[in-house]
Amino acid sequence: MQLDDIRVFVPCKNYQQSCAFYQALGFSIESASADLSIATSGECSLFLQRYYNQEFAENLMLQVCVLNINEAFDIISKLINFDIRFEGIKQEPWGKVIYLWGPSGELLHVTEFN
Template structure:
């Protein structure tokens, strides 16, 4: 089997607010339907859905690999007017990470991987 991509479906507590948040983060949005949007940044894509389940949203974790964690942190820290939270850069055994909780409670591990 050959694979080109894998896309996750992220829930939203407030669909329009989540759309605005991910655009503020730098993702480009295109509409797939009234209840589904596609977000792209570089070669990474995901779906945002007009669907919310608290237990699912708060247990969803994603890892976004970046080449420069300092630049990613500055991007996250500059976002204003959205319901989200994040922590400063942390050193983990696998690399440097910014933990970011999105508007529905989804947890992003924004990671600059450690050189092997």
């Protein structure tokens, strides 16, 4: 089996808020149906679904790889209209990371590799 792409389905506690959050991060949002949107940035995309399971959402982790972690931190630190939390940039042996919890409890590892 040769893969072409893998996409995650992110559960949304508040569908409209999650769409706005990912759009504020720089994703373009396109409706796929009444209960599903595709969030795209460059060649990368994920699904936002009008479905929520707290246990699943709070255990979901996504690695979001960026080219400039400082630029990402500037964008994240301005997201004051959302029920989110984040930590500052951490240096790891393999690169830098920002831990960002989205509005549904999903954890994004915003990562810049060495």
